[in-house]
Amino acid sequence: MARKKKVGSYPSGMIMFSLTLALFLIGLCGMLAIQSKRLVTYIRENNEVRVFLDKDLDAQKVNALYRTLVSRPYVLYQNNNPQITFVTKDSAAKQFIAETKEDFRQLLGENPLRDSYRVKLREDYFEEAKLKSIKADLEGINGVFEVVYQENLVDVINRNITKVYLIMSGFALVLLLIIVVLMNNTIRLALHSQRLLIRSMQLVGATNGFITRPFLRRGMLQGLISGLVAASLLVLLLQVALYNLPELAVLQEPEKMAMLLAGLVVLGILIGLISTFQAVNRYLGMSLDEMY
Structure with a gap:
């Protein structure tokens, strides 16, 4: 007997894996930026x-x-x-x-x-x-x-700091754009199995908001879980680094790190919400011929 499909239920393993990996990379960039800023401050204050x-x-x-x-x-x-x-x-x-x-x-x-x-x-x-x-x-x-x-040291440090921040900012921006495109495509493919169910609900008079809500809840949940997993992996990586290189303890800024981890969770929820909304709206606007 075929299992009855439920609106909002679709394979989510690949979505969460992709989003977790993407958030981890963004978090890693953020963590490196925080450490770099603290290192620069440490060098400046010890000059x-x-x-x-x-x-x-x-x-x-x-x-x-x-x-x-x-x-x-x-x-x-x-x-x-x-x-x-x-x-x-x-x-x-x-x-x-x-x-x-x-x-x-x-x-x-x-x-x-x-x-x-x-x-x-x-x-x-x-x-x-x-x-x-x-x-x-x-x-x-x-x-x-x-x-x-040391005059030369001041010039070299200030020039290199600007270059590092520009490179890291550009990399993070490009990575964020890639994530949005990737998640849109991944969620759209995952929702492919639900396209006929979405069409059937439209035919019986269900509003777009009623159809969209379960998908949005699931997208936000996926983003939340992915953000928490990515934040946990970052904390684990940081602890391993501190265990092997205790000298890094002087570069730690717990408050900024906590803000970064919270930002990852929020970003995960937002990406899950926005990407799911765009993917569902695409199917809501399709004709029956396009769905087949």
């Missing part, structure tokens, strides 16, 4: 400006200089602590010798290095024009001999 001091400054002048640096608006604060480190000339000499394996003090007979402050800046000041302004401002402070920062 130091070195403020070399005049020689023979007494402790009182050094402390006064510190208070002046702390008052500057471009200094980075973390946990209410200014990210300013004082490095004595002896510490700088030891670090230089450890890195180069050469003791220049034996050749020169003295330590020519200077005491310095290493100042970390806020991310929004990581631009060439602003850094030049900061350099001029700091060098105008009494007791400051010279201010040094």
